[in-house]
C-alpha cells in the first residue's frame with residue numbers, strides 16, 4: 001500500500017429520517033459495517049440528541065468510523081478511516097448506504113500518510129511497545145451508547161444498553177431506554193418523563209402534599225400521568241373514593257405497563273377510573289365543583305401538553321374544583337424554563353388569587369437542571385403549611401415506606417431560594 005491509511009469522507013443523502021434518528025440502529029449498522037469490512041472493534045460510543053440527531057464513533061484496531069446525522073435533512077456525514085491492508089473501507093461504505101436507505105451517496109478517498117513522503121525514524125521501537133497489552137492478545141471491546149436530552153445550551157446524557165420500546169403514537173414519540181444509572185427510562189418526544197430510580201421524588205411530591213393538606217379529599221382527577229405513578233401514590237390514601245385519570249396517549253400506558261411496572265402498578269385498582277381521552281375536553285365537560293384535587297401531571301409545554309399551560313384550561317380546572325379544592329401542577333424548572341415558570345404563576349394567581357398560590361421544589365436528577373417545581377393553588381381555605389399536621393404526615397410516610405416525602409420535606413419544600421421567590425413575587 002502506498003500510504004499508511006485510507007480515509008473515505010462520505011455523504012449520504014435522502015436517507016430514511018427514522019433510521020437516522022435511531023441510535024441503536026445506527027450503532028448496530030456502524031459496528032456491522034466495520035466488522036464486515038474486516039476491522040476489529042475496540043469501542044463504540046453513540047449519542048442520541050433530543051429532539052433528533054445521532055453522533056457516534058466506532059474505534060477499531062485499524063483506526064475509526066465516525067458519524068453525525070441530520071434526520072431533518074435525511075443526511076448523514078460519515079468518516080471511514082482504516083490503516084493497513086486488511087480492511088476495505090469501501091465495503092463499509094456500501095453497507096452503510098444500504099442500512100441508511102440512502103437515495104444517493106458520494107465519497108472521496110484520501111490517502112493518509114503517503115509513504116513516499118514519510119521517512120521511518122531510527123529509534124528503539126521495542127521500548128515503545130506496550131508489552132502488557134500485547135501479551136493480553138485481542139483488545140477488550142467496550143461499548144457506550146448514550147441518550148441525550150439537550151437544548152442549545154445544556155444537556156443531560158444517560159448511558160444505556162438499548163431501547164426497549166419505540167413507538168410513534170398519534171401524539172408523540174414514546175420510547176423506553178434501559179439506562180445504566182436510572183433503570184428503565186420513559187421519554188416522550190425525546191424528553192425525559194420518568195425513570196425507575198428517581199420517579200418517587202416527583203410522584204410522592206405531586207400527590208401527598210395536596211392530599212395531606214386538604215380537609216378530606218374524596219375525588220381526585222389526574223390529567224396526564226399515563227405512567228401511573230401519580231395514581232399509585234394517590235391511591236395509598238384511604239380517603240379517596242375515586243381517582244379519575246385522563247391520559248391522552250394509550251401508548252404511554254402500554255409502554256409503562258410493559259417496561260416500568262413498578263410505576264404502572266395501580267392500573268388494576270378498583271378505585272381508579274382510567275379514561276384514555278383528551279384531558280382538556282374532559283375538564284371542559286366535567287360538572288362544577290366535582291373534584292377535591294386536580295393534578296396536572298403533564299409533559300413540558302410542547303406537543304400534546306401545550307393546551308395544559310393555558311389560561312382557559314386553568315379557569316376550567318378552577319371551576320370543577322370543590323370549595324376547598326386544590327390544583328397541583330408540575331410547573332417546570334425555574335432555572336431551565338424560567339419564562340414558562342414565571343408566566344404560569346402569574347396566570348395561577350390571576351385565577352385563584354394572589355395569596356392562594358404557592359410554589360414548592362423537589363430535586364429530580366433526570367430532569368433538566370435537577371431543580372423541579374410544583375404549584376399548589378387553593379380555591380378555598382386549604383393551606384399547604386397551616387393545614388399540615390406533622391404527626392399525620394410522619395405516620396403516613398412511615399406506613400407506606402415513602403422514599404422522598406416526609407414531614408420535614410413537606411415544610412422545607414416551600415422554602416424557596418431567593419432567586420426563585422423573586423421570579424414569582
Ligand code: SPD
Nearest residue numbers: 192193194225298299330
Ligand atoms: N421535563 C420533564 C417534565 C416531566 C413532567 N411530567 C412527568 C410525568 C411523570 N409522571
